[in-house]
Each structure stands twice: as C-alpha cells, then as structure tokens.
Amino acid sequence: MDLNFKNGEELFQFLLLGVLVFFTIILLIVVLNIFMTLKAILNEKAGIKTEPFTLNSLWNKLNSFRPMSEEKDILLDHDYDGIKELDNHLPPWWLGMFYGGIVFGIVYLLNYHVWQWSPLQTEEYEIAMAEAAEMKSQMQSTSVSSIDENNVELLTDASDIDTGNLIYTANCAVCHGAAGEGGVGPNLTDEYWLHGGSASDIYKTIKYGITEKGMISWEGTLKPTDMQQITSFIKTLAGTNPANAKAPQGEIYVEEEAPAADETEAEESTSEELATL
Template sequence: MSRLSQLLRVAGLGVALALLAARPSLAQAAEAAIPTASAAPAAASEAQTLLLWFLLGTLALVILLILLLATMLVVRLRPQLRRLYELPTVRPTWSGRVLGLLVGDSTLVRGEVRDEILDHDYDGIHEFDNDLPPWWKYSFYATIVFAISYLSYYHLAGAGQLQGAEYAAEMQQAALFVSAEADDPNKLTTYQPLTAAGDLSSGKSLFTTNCAPCHGANAEGKVGPNLTDEYWLHGGEVNHVYKTIKFGVQGKGMVAWKGKLSGKQILQVSSYLLSLQGTKPAGAKEPQGEKEAPGQPMAKL
C-alpha cells in the first residue's frame, strides 16, 4: 500500500499545484470583472466572460485529475476488488454487479447467459432461456415512464401545448415580426389598372424586353403559361398580378422582378397584361390553372 500512498500524494500535489498556479490569474480576472465607475460596460462584460471560461477550464482540469486518480486507484486495487466481488454475499447484489464492471464482468450490461435449452422446439430450432440485456429492459421501462408522463402532462392535465396549438402559437408570434409595408409579400396592394395609352405602351415595351422570352411576344405562352385566356395560376386581379411579378413564384421558374423594375413599371406591365385578355393569339398555349369569374380585370403569371 506504500506505492498507493505515493500515488495519492502525487495526485493531491498535482491538484494543489494547479489551484495555486491558477490563484493569481483568478484574482486578476476577478478584479477585472468588477467594473469601475469609468469602465465601459462592454469591457466589464468581456472580463466576466473571460473569468467564466477560466473557471470552467480550472473545473475541467480538476475533474480530469480526479478521474485520473480514480482510474489509478481501480487499477491498483483490482486484485482486492476481484476478491471482494467473488464473495457470495456481494456478487448477486446491485452494488456487486457495478463492482463487476470494474473488474471486467459485464453481467450488469449483457445480463445472465444460461445455456439452458427450453423443452420445446420449432422445426428443429431450439430456444435458449437467457435474460434480456438489462440495458434493453431498463430502456423499455424508461419509454413506459415517458409515455405515461407525456399522456398525463399533455392530454390529461392539459398543461402543455399539443403540436397543432404550438404551431398556431408560433405562427401568430411570427406574424408580429412580418413587415406590413409595401415590400411585405403577405400584404396585397390596392392598385387600380392603368388605362392611359402611355402607361400601356410602356408596359408593352417592358413586357417585350423582359417577359416575352418565357411568355411569348403576344403573351400566348411558351415556357410560361398563356396570359390571354381566362385561366389563372396565381390570381388574375391586377394586385395579384402585381404581387406575382414583384415577388416571383419560388420553384416555378417565375423570377422576382423586385429591384429590377420600379413599382410603377410593374404596375404598367400588370395593366398591359389586363388589356390582352381575350385576344386569342395564334399558337396559344393550353389553359393552365383555374378559371375565374368573367367581368373582372385579370391576368395570369
């Protein structure tokens, strides 16, 4: 046991030296963490963060030394622990099984292995009478406890929100952060179609330059849908068209023209599209989307 005493003294001395070495730095960090009347709050916060990390590092070092000491003790005392584990009054107990892990017996984890064959077989297949692994049984028991707790908390007591209610609450909270300005894609504008010849001419020029490659020179539809029939994918009222042009349709190939065209230019294009309704150009693409009630100024993108 003299060697064990030496190991204990060395480990204790290591811990003491670590704490003594940390003491000056700890004192300096503590002084820096106390803000003076002229110190900036940011500097005080940074000093407190450094102090926290220093304390965590010191704690980790102490824990590492304790684990190292415990490992050395177990290795050194393994023969004595083995003799203790072999005692008939110790081995069957729970503490004895934990002790068995330290001396190399994994019965606590894998369970008892008994090579006893049951008195029945199926098609020549024999079944052994072995225990389920304890880790599996205790995990199964834990799932039962969790299920009962979940049912009691969420369904019987009603203390917690279910998924539907939680989703609704999160969406309601998220709506508070959504901008209500003109750049809000969830807010529909209230524009009226432009009817002046100059605006429609500008809208046609913008359409020919930016939209014709996908929708055709006469809006008959190519890659994009036909814009002259009465079937609409995203709403044909002028403000729906304005929204579609401005913000695009993600995943459908319709790019957002926000930042490329001004608000007035987008409204000019939208109004020009309304003027094309019912023109029935040659080679028009098959209808897409849903049919909307006639008599409303509409267009489709």
C-alpha cells in the first residue's frame, strides 16, 4: 500500500479504512460470542455439558481436529506400504479463511467489475496522469519560465507597447534616458548594440543583466511578460533619433529579415573597422 499521503483527504480515507476494519473485527467477535453462548444454552437444555467461552476454548475450536482416540473411525481403507490416510476435517481457521476469501472475491467483483464503484488500476493511472497534467498546466500558466529568450516574440498591440513604456519609464529611464537616448547606460534607439539587437538578445540582456558593467539582472524583479513588453517597446524606439542621444556603442545590428543592401553596408563597416586596425 502506498503510504505517501498527498493530502489530508487521502490520510482521512486511510484512517477511515482502519476504523472500519477495527469495527468489523469487533463485530465478528461479538457475533461469535453470541453464537457460542446460544449454543451453550441449547446444549445445556439438551443436557450436554459445554466448557465456557474463553480465548483458550476459541483457540482450541479454531484448531479442532478429531482426537487420536477417534482415529480408527476416520481411517480410510487404503494402505500404501503401511502409509495410511485419515479423513480428518479441515481446521476451522482454514475453512474460515477459505469462505472469507470467497466472500471477499464476490465483493471485489461487484465493486470493481459489476457496479464499477472504484477505479481499476489503469483508470487510477489515467486519473493520476490527468491530475498531473492539470497541475503542470496550472504551474506553467503562473510559472516564470513560460516566456524566455529562446521563444520571446515581439508584441505589436498598442496596449502592450504602452505597458512596456510604463515599465521602462519606472525602471530603466534613469540610466537609458526617458526616450532611450542613453545616459549611464547605452543609447537604445540607434542601430549599435553591445549585446545584440534582436528581440532575443535584448530580452536576454534585460533578464540576466550585464552586472559587471552596471546593468542589473531584472529576472527577479520583472515578470517574463513584463520583460517581453519592454523588449517590444525598446524595438519601437529604433531610429527615433531623440535629443541628446548618446554616441553609438558596439556593433551595428541588422535585422535578419532586413534588405540585403543593409547587410552589405554592415559588412563594409566591419571590413572598414578591420582595415583601421
């Protein structure tokens, strides 16, 4: 039996089962006692002496065999090289278990297969799996790992961009400027990026930070959806040329789906950079 109780309900069911078993045993003893007493009364009327009901007499009854003195009456008439067979009756404890087993089997059959009150093993398994799937989907809907740098997608809804703007103003503007023009932190409106300008790169920078350079990790403060909204907002800043823009830092980032002309430009600038080295 699985004794790892997942919740109070399971513990309660287990205790209930224990109490039921206990009372069943008590009931059996009481019924047995009444039965023995009745038998003793009847025997007395018929003039047969019976020993009083004690645990010892119960033990003897449970194990009763016909005594040695009666062996000649129960001796079967075959004889194999001196080995003989007695037709003794079965011990009552064994018979009790045998009939008890039959009763249990019937109850089991009715419960599981006829009325189907309790689920079978495969059903129990399926129920448990369904519960686990339910718990998993609940976890995922609240968990922080549903959006990350590998699957982040840019949001385009005005409400998401506005929320992104609000969160940016509250947390980021001190270092990156109200319009993303830069300050302590780099300019976020130009096409130069220190850590990459793709949605995934920006999300990653925000999430993990560049702590050794003064850009903190926001993973613990902002929800994944917040970081997604800020990322989307930052992407809308591209090319806005705010006043007091900080000088470009890092490499030119070219959007993957950008026209080929820009790419050659980017390549040219890298080769120019290499040439100046």
